[in-house]
Amino acid sequence: MKSFAYARAADLETAVQLLSKTPNAKLLGGGTNLVDLMRENIEQPDALVDVTGLPLDRIQERPDGGLVIGATVRNTAVAVHPVVRDRYPLLAQAIVFGASGQIRNMATVAGNLMQRTRCLYFYDHAARCNKRAPGAGCDAIGGFNRMHAILGASDSCIATHPSDMCVALAALNAKVKVVGPNGERTIAFEDFHRLPEDTPHIETDLQPGELITGIEIPPLGFARRSLYRKIRDRASYAFALVSVAAALEVDNGKVRNIRLALGGVAHKPWRATEAERVLAGANAGPESFRQAAEAELAPARGLAHNDFKIELAKRTIVGVLGELAGG
Amino acid sequence: MSVLQKLMETVVQFMPDKAPDPLIHKHGYLGTPVSRVDGQRKVKGEARFTAEFEIENLAYAVPVCSTIAKGRIISIDAYDAERSPGVIAIVTAENAPKMKRPPLMDVRHMDKGFAASDLAVLQDDKISWDGQPVAVVVAETLEQAEHAASLVRVEYDEKAARVSFEDLKAEATVPSAVMGEDPELEIGNAQKAFAAAAFKVDNLYRTPHYNHNAIEPHAAIAAWDEDGRLTVFDSTQFVNGCKHALAGMFGLDGDDVRVIAPFVGGGFGGKAALWNHTALCAAAAKVANRPVKMALSREDVFRLIGGRTPSEQRVALGADKEGKFAAIIHTGVTATTTHAKFPEQFSLTPRHLYASRTMSVGQKVVNLDTVANTWMRAPGESIGTFALESAIDELAYAMKIDPVELRRLNEPERDPTKGTEFSSRHLVEAYRRGAEKFGWSGRPAEPCSQRDGKWLIGQGVATAYYPVFRFPAAVRLRIAADGSALVQAAANEMGMGTATVQIQHAADRLGLPLEMVSFRYGDSDLPDSPIIAGGSSQTGSIAAAVQVAVEKAHRELVKLAGNGSPLAGANVEIEARDGGLFLSGEGNKGETYASILKRAGRDFIEVEETSGMPFEVMKYSMASYGAQFCKARVNRESGEVRISRWLGSFDCGRILNPKTAVSQLRGGIVMGIGMALAEETLLDTRRGRIMNPSLAEYHVPVHLDVPHIEIIYNDIPDEHTPLGAHGVGEIGITGAAAAIANAIFHATGKRIRDLPITLGKLL
Amino acid sequence: MPSPNQTPKAVPIPPAGSALILLKINGVDRSLSIDPRTSLLDVLREHLSLTGPKKGCNQGACGACTVLMDGQRVLSCLSLAVQLEGREITTIEGIANGELHPLQAAFIEHDGFQCGYCTPGQICSAIGMFQEFQNGLPSAVTGDMAAATIEFSDTEIKERMSGNLCRCGAYVGICEAIHSAFDREVAK
Ligand SMILES: Cc1cc2nc3c(=O)[nH]c(=O)nc-3n(C[C@H](O)[C@H](O)[C@H](O)COP(=O)(O)OP(=O)(O)OC[C@H]3O[C@@H](n4cnc5c(N)ncnc54)[C@H](O)[C@@H]3O)c2cc1C
Ligand code: SF4
Numbered sequence A: 001m002k003s004f005a006y007a008r009a010a011d012l013e014t015a016v017q018l019l020s021k022t023p024n025a026k027l028l029g030g031g032t033n034l035v036d037l038m039r040e041n042i043e044q045p046d047a048l049v050d051v052t053g054l055p056l057d058r059i060q061e062r063p064d065g066g067l068v069i070g071a072t073v074r075n076t077a078v079a080v081h082p083v084v085r086d087r088y089p090l091l092a093q094a095i096v097f098g099a100s101g102q103i104r105n106m107a108t109v110a111g112n113l114m115q116r117t118r119c120l121y122f123y124d125h126a127a128r129c130n131k132r133a134p135g136a137g138c139d140a141i142g143g144f145n146r147m148h149a150i151l152g153a154s155d156s157c158i159a160t161h162p163s164d165m166c167v168a169l170a171a172l173n174a175k176v177k178v179v180g181p182n183g184e185r186t187i188a189f190e191d192f193h194r195l196p197e198d199t200p201h202i203e204t205d206l207q208p209g210e211l212i213t214g215i216e217i218p219p220l221g222f223a224r225r226s227l228y229r230k231i232r233d234r235a236s237y238a239f240a241l242v243s244v245a246a247a248l249e250v251d252n253g254k255v256r257n258i259r260l261a262l263g264g265v266a267h268k269p270w271r272a273t274e275a276e277r278v279l280a281g282a283n284a285g286p287e288s289f290r291q292a293a294e295a296e297l298a299p300a301r302g303l304a305h306n307d308f309k310i311e312l313a314k315r316t317i318v319g320v321l322g323e324l325a326g327g
Numbered sequence B: 001m002s003v004l005q006k007l008m009e010t011v012v013q014f015m016p017d018k019a020p021d022p023l024i025h026k027h028g029y030l031g032t033p034v035s036r037v038d039g040q041r042k043v044k045g046e047a048r049f050t051a052e053f054e055i056e057n058l059a060y061a062v063p064v065c066s067t068i069a070k071g072r073i074i075s076i077d078a079y080d081a082e083r084s085p086g087v088i089a090i091v092t093a094e095n096a097p098k099m100k101r102p103p104l105m106d107v108r109h110m111d112k113g114f115a116a117s118d119l120a121v122l123q124d125d126k127i128s129w130d131g132q133p134v135a136v137v138v139a140e141t142l143e144q145a146e147h148a149a150s151l152v153r154v155e156y157d158e159k160a161a162r163v164s165f166e167d168l169k170a171e172a173t174v175p176s177a178v179m180g181e182d183p184e185l186e187i188g189n190a191q192k193a194f195a196a197a198a199f200k201v202d203n204l205y206r207t208p209h210y211n212h213n214a215i216e217p218h219a220a221i222a223a224w225d226e227d228g229r230l231t232v233f234d235s236t237q238f239v240n241g242c243k244h245a246l247a248g249m250f251g252l253d254g255d256d257v258r259v260i261a262p263f264v265g266g267g268f269g270g271k272a273a274l275w276n277h278t279a280l281c282a283a284a285a286k287v288a289n290r291p292v293k294m295a296l297s298r299e300d301v302f303r304l305i306g307g308r309t310p311s312e313q314r315v316a317l318g319a320d321k322e323g324k325f326a327a328i329i330h331t332g333v334t335a336t337t338t339h340a341k342f343p344e345q346f347s348l349t350p351r352h353l354y355a356s357r358t359m360s361v362g363q364k365v366v367n368l369d370t371v372a373n374t375w376m377r378a379p380g381e382s383i384g385t386f387a388l389e390s391a392i393d394e395l396a397y398a399m400k401i402d403p404v405e406l407r408r409l410n411e412p413e414r415d416p417t418k419g420t421e422f423s424s425r426h427l428v429e430a431y432r433r434g435a436e437k438f439g440w441s442g443r444p445a446e447p448c449s450q451r452d453g454k455w456l457i458g459q460g461v462a463t464a465y466y467p468v469f470r471f472p473a474a475v476r477l478r479i480a481a482d483g484s485a486l487v488q489a490a491a492n493e494m495g496m497g498t499a500t501v502q503i504q505h506a507a508d509r510l511g512l513p514l515e516m517v518s519f520r521y522g523d524s525d526l527p528d529s530p531i532i533a534g535g536s537s538q539t540g541s542i543a544a545a546v547q548v549a550v551e552k553a554h555r556e557l558v559k560l561a562g563n564g565s566p567l568a569g570a571n572v573e574i575e576a577r578d579g580g581l582f583l584s585g586e587g588n589k590g591e592t593y594a595s596i597l598k599r600a601g602r603d604f605i606e607v608e609e610t611s612g613m614p615f616e617v618m619k620y621s622m623a624s625y626g627a628q629f630c631k632a633r634v635n636r637e638s639g640e641v642r643i644s645r646w647l648g649s650f651d652c653g654r655i656l657n658p659k660t661a662v663s664q665l666r667g668g669i670v671m672g673i674g675m676a677l678a679e680e681t682l683l684d685t686r687r688g689r690i691m692n693p694s695l696a697e698y699h700v701p702v703h704l705d706v707p708h709i710e711i712i713y714n715d716i717p718d719e720h721t722p723l724g725a726h727g728v729g730e731i732g733i734t735g736a737a738a739a740i741a742n743a744i745f746h747a748t749g750k751r752i753r754d755l756p757i758t759l760g761k762l763l
Numbered sequence C: 001m002p003s004p005n006q007t008p009k010a011v012p013i014p015p016a017g018s019a020l021i022l023l024k025i026n027g028v029d030r031s032l033s034i035d036p037r038t039s040l041l042d043v044l045r046e047h048l049s050l051t052g053p054k055k056g057c058n059q060g061a062c063g064a065c066t067v068l069m070d071g072q073r074v075l076s077c078l079s080l081a082v083q084l085e086g087r088e089i090t091t092i093e094g095i096a097n098g099e100l101h102p103l104q105a106a107f108i109e110h111d112g113f114q115c116g117y118c119t120p121g122q123i124c125s126a127i128g129m130f131q132e133f134q135n136g137l138p139s140a141v142t143g144d145m146a147a148a149t150i151e152f153s154d155t156e157i158k159e160r161m162s163g164n165l166c167r168c169g170a171y172v173g174i175c176e177a178i179h180s181a182f183d184r185e186v187a188k
């Protein structure tokens, strides 16, 4: 690990100042991703601005029934929150499906959003990786790509976003609140993470000098009936091969409301808008669930090792929706 | 096999058996579930492992590893690294001390120690695998050493490397020997018998690269004294082997090297041979002229320490109408390197398990440019049983016969290939008891016939098998005037419960309470002998030596007691009990050790003894056996597999400590679950580089992968082994992967012959 | 909110080098001067000779380095010590209180280990895990996230403990030890 300077920011203003005025500075949350990457020399900041002392560690209920979750709230604190468990069970579930108990106690909400891919070649200095070194090439394409993207990938990068929590947030239409040298703004969740295109090193819409202050979750009554399902290579403590977050409201056998997002399939948490479109007003049954899954995965492309994920994603969608429909 | 070896095998058949040890049938501490003697220290975090010894003036060393698999170093640019804060030395082939090439494993020369690879360490510019250390950075702190190591730039002249097992297996050749046995063996005309058999199966089975991944990464601390003597703390399974190998490399006398390893955080074969880091640590300490610690990172462990070879095995079985085997054909290929020369012995398994009219077994090996492969828990048998026991299951379905019954039908009366007598084999009994406890007969014969919602359910069974080994061992025994005893052996403790069992044993044999006996081990300054925590041999090897040492001590004590003692000239047998020696059947006629020593004005007596050659292992066919039963649930939608029940029924001679033995057996099964379902070292064949050198991406089983594992055992002593016991350390992993594959077939009707059985294969 | 043309109020970050921190470890205040790169794990093991917490991967992937921070289980290998000013750390060395903690005794009784390398992490993790369970935190195997009570079942324990690898495979003994140490408290 390269030497770095360390500062703990006590208020937002200081944090933004430090971040924007210090060359090559990075924010430090729980450290569970950044410290690991620094140890691997993949991240080499000259300075760390610790955000965990900022007053962003609260979960607030909004008058409309929604929630605002501060950026430094630990993942465990979100999952144990009574309102989250009651109104957004898929969010609590997505969190407890991620990492381990210890990591969830350390990881912050913002850090979870900003965590980087687990692509094996991204982690290996001896490999070529466009994300680490733009223009170098991508060794994952002809290599081990079992964990890699089947949707939205490019010739530059086929990495996936590893977060579970973000899949639930995508389904919930969350918004990311940020602040920077130019003040505050709010970013729609689906615009926050980016597809790789030919700039896989740019992963989010966050601008230099900006930091995340929190997540807004709008009210969503029917999310009380929601599920997160994660398929992985061992029973626990492994990243998703495919995951599905869904909320479903059925009225008289027809889909009245649907939210669907996928994890483990793309460079970003994947909101399944095509499937949602197909399902709107459709019969809440296995045939239309399968049709929706087929529609969503129609553009999917497999590489040698991850072909199975296409069928796996379809089946998991059908399974989760079936369960929510009470089948 | 050499002529001498053949002759030896013939001669031992006529050697008389040793008189059976009376302790085998005596009820004492042995056989009871005594808790580990080091338990307190382990649960309090007080047990010190290698990297945890406090040494004054310690510097930290970090290796720099090659990123090409084959070629030459053109130059090493250490300019930035040298100037990085805290750096003390950078060791490369240019300034490394001279180190001779270490010897490779040879069972006849265990006394020389051995390394996993016989390549010179840091002596030239040749690169033989990706991950080979090319430099070592020594600095004041770990952070400084790690950072400086990242600044070392190496320029290579890269050559095409041979790394793909798939592409090169066709070039495999027959090795000169497999564990000292002929690499190929034919009995009758197996091809013809197979062709004519009423029922047959013939398939290929594949197993991938695996790594041990003991949770303690390999570590060493080395310090030289002014007289040129070397002390090394090393996480090794073989302190004496490590000592002799290092002495040989540095041109030292064995007595000038001391290796210390009181607690080892798991080894599984990965810490048996000497690996580069230990020699590099000693070399770095020499160059830096101060004590140096090299604690490998997890990634370094993957790069510097080899694991299990991949394998491709063909098993063809032919049976007659009655279900008797007409032919067993078991052949295949494994990989090794030109500097490891280790063909993993999968083809020894079929030689000893089932009766068959004909047999054709053999194996080939192909050299790759990778890190040296090595022993990993039950080398040979773990992968051999996967192929063979899957094939037997396939044959059972083909014949519509119960797989347990098929195995019973082919139970041999003598060793199927050596023709020797079994010293103690009760596999059929283990199957009978296991099947009953598991409720095997309640299982529907047809696959795909049990379901629970989205989950398909199946039961599978397979045979577990691991041979018995024993090595001559030396122990030192001290009996003190306070009535206590101290057993000392250069043994190794990596979790088997070695100290606990030997204390139980010595207490029984000396007639002392447990608290009065202690055990010193993990130090090469103790009597020199090839005691290795490997081959499930350590407990038996030491026990045999403790027995002769106690006998010798007793003789000396009787002499010391002299004429004034009730023991003098006794014409009845003398027995050890109540803290001393007493006349058999004559109440308190005798004397305690304390009393004898006090009268003689001695503080203690000390004896040293070595156990004899393991002739019994040649005379008899000796092995641990077992029947593994499991229940698998397979998700129809996702292909996820969950093992929901396990029962292992074992036949491992006498169980010396049910608590620690059950843990060992369970541990093997857990590793078998990983081997079957998730573990795989990913070697990118474009470069020969391991791509998942991390515990996040190499998936060992977690808590939730493991069901309650029930263990039962026959507990029938083997009259011909020390204490009547067989090894229990490795057998647990054998048969486990096959039992799982067989259960998955029973659940789904899908036969997966290619490990690991990841969910994509079941969609 | 800061505006772009406001002059920075923040003191510039001091250059890399050494940092002074105050930690309370096993009840003792410790003032340390460290390289900011040092993880809590290395502070404990290399600077304070508290070698109970183990380094199994240094990647956050094994749990051997688990300690309790203000009562919560965390991975000390991924925690930078500079970040922890004022925190209370409990390592395995601080778990026994004269006598063994009931869980430590249960580990011995149920043989919840072999080599013992993962053990300090397993024990600290289980203590933190039990607190989380008492707090009502659901897990990946809890069907209903909003459930008021959760059963302290084998499956719940195993899922919650899955961040602690044991390569010796002592999982069955560990699970039994956890039951025997905590079942009575659950019943209360
Ligand atoms: C072994 C292992 C297994 C894991 N398994 C899973 C899993 O199964 N599922 C899963 O979802 N995750 C998993 N994780 C990842 C884990 O969830 C993330 O590491 C964690 O969420 C990151 O949060 P943090 O606060 O520790 O972030 P940090 O490591 O502190 O930071 C991560 C990134 O976020 C940036 N950042 C931090 N705070 C802010 C802010 N306020 N504004 C802007 N940027 C910020 C940092 O600069 C950095 O780039 C795993 C991690 C490990 C080590
Ligand atoms: S997939 Fe993306 S992250 Fe992985 S090697 Fe290619 S460019 Fe790098």
Ligand code: FES
Binding pocket: C054, C055, C056, C057, C058, C059, C060, C061, C062, C063, C064, C065, C066, C075, C076, C077, C078
């Ligand atoms: S050492 Fe911290 S998780 Fe492995």
Ligand code: FES
Binding pocket: B215, B265, B266, B495, C112, C113, C114, C115, C116, C117, C118, C119, C165, C166, C167, C168, C169, C170
């Ligand atoms: S006891 Fe050895 S790793 Fe758990």
